[in-house]
Amino acid sequence: MRKVTDYIIIALKGAAMGAADVIPGVSGGTIAFISGIYEELLNSIKSLDGEALRLLLRLKFGPFWKKINGNFLASLVAGIALSIFSLAKVMLYLLEYHPVVTWAFFFGLISASVIMVVRDVDNWNLRTVAALITGVAAIIFLSLATPATTPDAWWFVLVCGAVAVCAMILPGISGAFILLLMGKYQYMMDAVANLDVLTISIFIVGAVAGIISFSHFLSWLLRNYRNVTIAALSGILFGSLYKIWPWKEVLGWYMDSHGVPHPLIERNILPGAYAGLSADGSHLTGAIVAAAAGFLLIMVMERIGRTAAKKREITR
DSSP states (O other): OOOHHHHHHHHHHHHHHHHHHTSTTOOHHHHHHHTTOHHHHHHHHHTOSHHHHHHHHTTOHHHHHHHTTHHHHHHHHHHHHHHHHHHHHHHHHHHHHSHHHHHHHHHHHHHHHHHHHHTTOSOOOHHHHHHHHHHHHHHHHHHHSOOOOOOOOHHHHHHHHHHHHHHHTSTTOOHHHHHHHTTOHHHHHHHHHTTOHHHHHHHHHHHHHHHHHHHHHHHHHHHHSHHHHHHHHHHHHHHHHHHTOSOEEEEEEEEOTTSOEEEEEEEEOOHHHHHHHOTTOOOHHHHHHHHHHHHHHHHHHHHHHHHHHHHHHHHO
């Protein structure tokens, strides 16, 4: 039986997921994975099925809430929503005015996360190694893809919600990055920052449909092919480091709906080359400090999680 403090901790984990999900290249699924709530999250989402709908339509709210693990989901979603709405403007500011240090911090986060996820593979063999390599190749291929110019029509926002939310629950694949590839990252960040209720609502409808469908498939994979699935997710996570490399050269731009230019095509470069392109240097020292802080943060979170898990086992 969980206590109030347990749900506060779950909400804080949700807040961390929300903060990650507004960054193109960082996955909320990664936070769920390393914080120890990943499989419970998948199983809770998967429980939103026909039986749950029938209970709800019959106004059997108690059994419905119990079936969907409602206290857990409500705490997590509250943390995610609070974080997204409070951090959207902050993250836009940081990415615009302090991009190298911001990306370096998340580079450190993901580097530590790779170690955490790889350790969860129980048996390394030819299949798991192949899955790891496939995951790396897939995410690098996506990273090299050019973001598209796409319509702002409601139906496309719906599709974006369904596709992006599936990425949000995968460690290593950022829903925000998928939105960037689909040409709707800035559009949705503007919608959140300006509280465009209609656009946000359409996106949420697509997200709900997408996440319920995809959670069943992913849960089945973890149940039947756990090591191969975790190895593939590890590869995806490792490959995502290419996308979030802090020093980039912008090769092409696009204009958002407000006429503001944003990077469209970028390539990774070394800090020295970046210093030659930037008027204020490479920010190498700040980037190293930020990356170390991100790395240590994940390690501390993982240590706290392991300690808490051991205490729960002892008290049982």
